[in-house]
Amino acid sequence: MGTFRQTQALTFDDVLLVPRHSAVHPKNVGITSRFTRAIPLNVPLVSAAMDTVTEAEMAMAIARAGGIGVIHKNMPIDRQAAEVDRVKRSESGMILNPITLGPDRPLREAAQLMSRFRISGVPIVDAAGTLVGIITNRDLQFERALDRPIRDAMTKEHLVTAPMGTTLDEAEKILGSHRIEKLPVVDGQGVLRGLITIKDIFKRRQHPNANKDQHGRLRVAAAVGATPEALTRAKALLAAGCDVIVVDSAHGHSQGVLDTVDCLRTQFPDAQLVGGNVASEAGAKALVERGADAVKVGVGPGSICTTRVVTGVGVPQITAIVDAVRGAGDIPSSPMAASSIRATSQKLWRRAQAA
Secondary structure (H helix, E strand, O other), rough: OOOOOOOOOOHHHHHOOOOOOOOOOOOOOOEEEEOOOOOOOOOEEEEEEOOOOOEEEEEEEHHHHOEEEEOOOOOOOHHHHHHHHHHHOOOOOOOOOOOOOOOEEEEEHHHHHHHHHHHEEEEEOOOOOOOEEEEEEEHHHHOOOOOEEEEOOEEOOOOOOOOOOHHHHHHHHHHHOOEEEEEEEEEEOOOOEEEEEHHHHHHHHHHOOOEEEOOOOOOOEEEOOOOOOHHHHHHHHHHOOOOEEEEEOOOOOOHHHHHHHHHHHHOOOOEEEEEEEEOOHHHHHHHHHOOEEEEEOOOOOOOOOOHHHHOOOOOOOHHHHHHHHHHHHOOOOOOEEEEOOHHHHHHHHHHHOOO
């Protein structure tokens, strides 16, 4: 038989902050936070793993603003991995595994790759990985016989390259002096090791607060469910470069979710894992004990979520967060609050109207 909560539970509408003396100017306030114990956020915003919210485009926009997007799981495994790959390839300090083609592939394939990934050129390598040319939009502009081999149209003479260890500042000078957009990075044997593009250098200036990994690529998370395919899906996502795996469920304190987190932690000991959603001390504790690096808190607090209305289940969000922090205890985890921009803006609007 259920019991009533003995203590008061609060949500955001129930609480106001009392203004106090401050010597800090707003422009000097830092809003950096953490998504998991190892993944920082320059802006504390995360886009939801919903099929109406986050795929590659949203994930890129959120990461460029300083947050992180969680690509939803309502799609085949290969497509979700491809969405992750799109985000990781969208910009980079140096692209470590650039898309390449062989010189005998048809021009049509190069055109399709450039269209799919929205890139302006593709390095051409032989079977040993040695750079033998580059094909760009300029080379294809007046081509009509797209079944011809790439070697007939690619640029192969006087290729401009850079050695391993070239900095972005040095790369920018090389790109500028030769009036080119792409700079292949090769080792002493001429094997392609990376690619630096002027587009990535410009994006670094345009989005100085972008949330990027150690290689200069945008960070991205992706969701898996508490299903038998979770392990296969997570493996494909991590292989595509996914920074965080989110075990996503409306009821994160269920045995299926706990077993999934436990399984993923065993199989991928170095991966960053988020579990949720929970709304209690016991739920947060159970997820952290099974290896979650962060816990997503909140059952039904979002503006378009109908969980509370349909099921009558939930905990007011401030109380849920406080309880989850208590449940995490001394284990280094980051409880994060599930909510929505719309819900927050509606609350501010109501308060403004009342004033």
